[in-house]
Amino acid sequence: MQLTAPHNQQVEWIIRDKYDGNPSLGNLDKDIERLKNGEPVDYIIGFKKFLNCKIDLSHRPLIPREETEYWVEKFNDEWLRINDKLRILDIFSGSGCIGIAVLKHLLKKNFPGLKDLESLTKENLKNL
Numbered sequence: 001m002q003l004t005a006p007h008n009q010q011v012e013w014i015i016r017d018k019y020d021g022n023p024s025l026g027n028l029d030k031d032i033e034r035l036k037n038g039e040p041v042d043y044i045i046g047f048k049k050f051l052n053c054k055i056d057l058s059h060r061p062l063i064p065r066e067e068t069e070y071w072v073e074k075f076n077d078e079w080l081r082i083n084d085k086l087r088i089l090d091i092f093s094g095s096g097c098i099g100i101a102v103l104k105h106l107l108k109k110n111f112p113g114l115k116d117l118e119s120l121t122k123e124n125l126k127n128l
Contacts, residue, residue, distance in 0.1 A: 003032070010041040018045045051076070051101040061095035072098050076105040 019025045042048045042063045048055045050064045090099030
């Protein structure tokens, strides 16, 4: 099977993102076969960038979508700006991209009580 133009672009993304521009660092031929077989490029790369966060896809969660990123960015920019007593529950039913992006944004804003949450989260992540 010949690579199509969109596949060629995806191979460039694999080389750039998975191999840091150096295709000799891994097995590019195997990755191209995975691409030809219809595997999403994000799974091949192993992560997806989402609002300046690197979301791990190695366990094959749902791939974060661009429209989700748009709405989370809107939430971060608008809703969080006007509400400093906000409580958020994210049950991490997918990749966790929404909770991770909101938490990262909140940490930059230095919301009250987040230092405790940050240390608790790091401690809980050790136990996974």
